[in-house]
Amino acid sequence: MRRLRGALAPYLMILPGGLWMAVFFVVPLVFMFSVSLMTGNIIDGFKQTWHWQNYTDGFHTYGDKLVRSLWYGLLATVACIALAYPAAYWIAFKGGRRKSTYLFLLLLPFFVSFVLRTLAWKLVLTDNGPLLGPLRNHGLLPSDFHVLDSGFAVVSGLTYNFLPFMVLPIYVALERIDYRVIEASYDLYASRTQAFLRVVLPLSLPGVFAGVIMTFVPVASDYVNSEVLGGPNNVMIGHIIRTEYFDNSSYALASALSFSLMALLLVGIFAYARALGTEDVLEAAGR
Amino acid sequence: MTETQHAPLRDDPGRAEDAVPAIELAGVRKEYHAYGETVAAVQGVDLAIAQGEFFSLLGPSGCGKTTTMRMVAGFEEPTAGEVYLLGESVTGVPANRRDVNMVFQSYALFPHMSVFENVAFGLRRKRTPKAEITERVTEMLRIVDLTGRERRRPSELSGGQQQRVALARALVNRPRALLLDEPLGALDLKLRQAMQVELKRIQREVGITFVYVTHDQGEALTMSDRIAVMNDGLVEQLGTPREIYERPASKFVAGFIGTSNLLAGDAVESGGGTSVLKHGDGGRIEVGREFATGDKVELTVRPEKMQITADEPGDGLCRVHGKVSEVVYLGTSTNYNVTTDGGADVVVFVQNAMNAEDVARRGDTVWLSWEPQHSYVIGSAE
Numbered sequence: 001m002r003r004l005r006g007a008l009a010p011y012l013m014i015l016p017g018g019l020w021m022a023v024f025f026v027v028p029l030v031f032m033f034s035v036s037l038m039t040g041n042i043i044d045g046f047k048q049t050w051h052w053q054n055y056t057d058g059f060h061t062y063g064d065k066l067v068r069s070l071w072y073g074l075l076a077t078v079a080c081i082a083l084a085y086p087a088a089y090w091i092a093f094k095g096g097r098r099k100s101t102y103l104f105l106l107l108l109p110f111f112v113s114f115v116l117r118t119l120a121w122k123l124v125l126t127d128n129g130p131l132l133g134p135l136r137n138h139g140l141l142p143s144d145f146h147v148l149d150s151g152f153a154v155v156s157g158l159t160y161n162f163l164p165f166m167v168l169p170i171y172v173a174l175e176r177i178d179y180r181v182i183e184a185s186y187d188l189y190a191s192r193t194q195a196f197l198r199v200v201l202p203l204s205l206p207g208v209f210a211g212v213i214m215t216f217v218p219v220a221s222d223y224v225n226s227e228v229l230g231g232p233n234n235v236m237i238g239h240i241i242r243t244e245y246f247d248n249s250s251y252a253l254a255s256a257l258s259f260s261l262m263a264l265l266l267v268g269i270f271a272y273a274r275a276l277g278t279e280d281v282l283e284a285a286g287r
Numbered sequence: 288m289t290e291t292q293h294a295p296l297r298d299d300p301g302r303a304e305d306a307v308p309a310i311e312l313a314g315v316r317k318e319y320h321a322y323g324e325t326v327a328a329v330q331g332v333d334l335a336i337a338q339g340e341f342f343s344l345l346g347p348s349g350c351g352k353t354t355t356m357r358m359v360a361g362f363e364e365p366t367a368g369e370v371y372l373l374g375e376s377v378t379g380v381p382a383n384r385r386d387v388n389m390v391f392q393s394y395a396l397f398p399h400m401s402v403f404e405n406v407a408f409g410l411r412r413k414r415t416p417k418a419e420i421t422e423r424v425t426e427m428l429r430i431v432d433l434t435g436r437e438r439r440r441p442s443e444l445s446g447g448q449q450q451r452v453a454l455a456r457a458l459v460n461r462p463r464a465l466l467l468d469e470p471l472g473a474l475d476l477k478l479r480q481a482m483q484v485e486l487k488r489i490q491r492e493v494g495i496t497f498v499y500v501t502h503d504q505g506e507a508l509t510m511s512d513r514i515a516v517m518n519d520g521l522v523e524q525l526g527t528p529r530e531i532y533e534r535p536a537s538k539f540v541a542g543f544i545g546t547s548n549l550l551a552g553d554a555v556e557s558g559g560g561t562s563v564l565k566h567g568d569g570g571r572i573e574v575g576r577e578f579a580t581g582d583k584v585e586l587t588v589r590p591e592k593m594q595i596t597a598d599e600p601g602d603g604l605c606r607v608h609g610k611v612s613e614v615v616y617l618g619t620s621t622n623y624n625v626t627t628d629g630g631a632d633v634v635v636f637v638q639n640a641m642n643a644e645d646v647a648r649r650g651d652t653v654w655l656s657w658e659p660q661h662s663y664v665i666g667s668a669e
């Protein structure tokens with residue numbers, strides 16, 4: 001009896017989480033998938049017709065936006081790594097006793113609503129806003145210079161908004177490194193660069209890996225930044241899905257687009273995991 | 288003229304080379320500043336460690352052993368004083384350019400690398416040819432008895448195996464000296480003793496200077512050529528295990544190394560380089576130093592040097608009288624706790640020979656005696 005309970009314990013532990021996922025994730029997912037194969041409209045109602053064409057239609061109409069989303073996602077993720085790694089490194093190794101303070105300061109803006117922050121960026125970056133206005137008035141910038149409504153603005157906004165999802169896992173990974181291991185590498189004739197490349201970097205890669213997954217996925221499907229900062233020429237797929245669903249009531253098309261995006265992201269993540277997530281890579285990096 | 292001056296050196300250059308200490312510390316101090324306070328972890332240490340020597344730093348927790356090693360390895364710069372490796376000052380030379388390697392208390396193996404890569408790390412940094420790396424790593428893994436485990440990760444090894452990887456990783460570089468910071472601290476007693484033997488064997492095999500940090504006096508006594516006993520950032524005594532054990536230079540050393548009996552007596556006669564101390568009724572202790580009559584003198588005697596008898600011992604022996612307070616049977620030996628008439632609590636070890644009866648029981652009054660050369664004066668107060 002006791003043994004049986006022991007064997008069941010792990011399953012009992014995942015039960016609450018498992019149920020939650022089943023009800024609020026799997027059920028809607030199956031439902032949405034079924035919707036993605038329907039035909040019809042909001043007035044006459046939708047009917048299940050196994051209409052796979054919704055997918056090809058989606059690709060034909062919005063393929064460029066899908067690609068752009070992945071591209072912006074990639075750019076923002078790379079920018080996040082570039083900004084987050086040095087910051088996390090500095091806090092973890094040079095932060096001393098004020099580590100948590102620095103970390104808190106870095107995360108402070110994220111206590112403000114996501115939408116509000118993005119709107120604030122729009123105010124700052126408008127052509128006559130507090131940043132560009134004075135520069136333009138003094139003739140330091142050409143009058144046709146814009147930041148807003150550009151891909152650059154969207155990627156910047158995405159980077160800014162998702163930075164903590166990159167900082168935190170990298171910080172945790174760096175923080176966990178035993179400093180004596182780094183000293184051991186110096187002791188074994190490694191220069192500072194070599195110690196970083198052979199020891200610190202490989203040991204922090206799992207953090208970078210987690211950070212990439214945690215930023216790339218939400219960034220590629222984000223719909224706020226492109227809408228607020230990007231204007232009509234830099235639309236991302238999240239924005240399209242939202243519009244198709246809520247404004248045009250094209251439920252089937254919106255669902256098909258959602259699944260296409262999800263499939264692309266999953267393929268991307270798996271390819272990335274295969275390439276980077278194995279121990280061989282860590283070992284190779286250490287040589 | 289100049290010729291003759293340099294002649295002795297030229298005659299025997301090998302000897303002259305050997306005479307240069309592998310490691311020398313001259314007036315080395317290290318202060319840390321934390322929370323607005325200054326902590327002097329090491330307060331002026333002078334040491335010269337010969338090439339090929341097995342040298343131990345022994346002392347209680349927090350006495351500055353690790354700090355001393357870190358200054359030799361180059362992780363820490365002394366606040367004052369100078370460190371020399373083979374006669375050359377290494378002030379300002381970073382750890383990666385010092386020809387000494389460290390075995391960390393916690394091993395500090397690279398968790399993301401195989402055993403082979405861990406051991407090869409130093410050679411790769413020195414751009415040793417690939418074939419030579421393979422050869423030297425393989426040979427070193429054979430010496431530490433880890434052949435066949437090359438592809439394992441450190442986390443897949445036992446504590447003792449990890450310890451040997453740490454050792455191999457340092458030794459494979461053939462450094463001038465190896466610094467070992469309590470390398471056996473994390474092991475259980477059995478493994479520890481096996482590794483002590485192993486370490487000695489390896490040291491003989493490779494012939495490298497070992498500086499060994501420990502707070503285990505038994506370990507230091509059995510393994511070392513020489514020991515420096517540290518206390519509170521200072522070296523209290525430096526000498527061979529026998530010197531340190533039999534002739535402790537201070538109360539601290541006497542108490543820290545093995546069990547030691549502390550006795551005090553008043554000088555009653557002196558002359559001819561010796562003094563006689565009185566300790567309780569009938570207690571007469573001879574010491575090899577002259578004191579003024581009335582001086583209070585402290586000395587130590589090792590428990591195994593004392594004899595316990597019911598009758599008064601013969602002339603020429605030091606003696607004190609007392610009462611047995613406890614008898615502890617320990618198998619190969621028996622410990623007698625005796626309170627002397629002079630008010631000191633002492634322990635006597637008696638080997639249990641064949642068929643021997645207990646020489647005394649609890650409550651018996653007994654004489655303790657020993658040869659005068661086993662009395663060591665550690666202090667006096669007027």
Ligand SMILES: Nc1ncnc2c1ncn2[C@@H]1O[C@H](COP(=O)(O)OP(=O)(O)OP(=O)(O)O)[C@@H](O)[C@H]1O
Binds near residue numbers: 346351355
């Ligand atoms: N980085 C540091 N900052 C402040 N004080 C330190 C630092 N490192 C060591 N100390 C202090 O210096 C003293 C000596 O420390 P050290 O680590 O050398 O002791 P140890 O002899 O190796 O002790 P143990 O046997 O416990 O390892 C201690 O009082 C310690 O608190």
Ligand SMILES: [Mg+2]
Binds near residue numbers: 352353354468
């Ligand atoms: Mg220590």
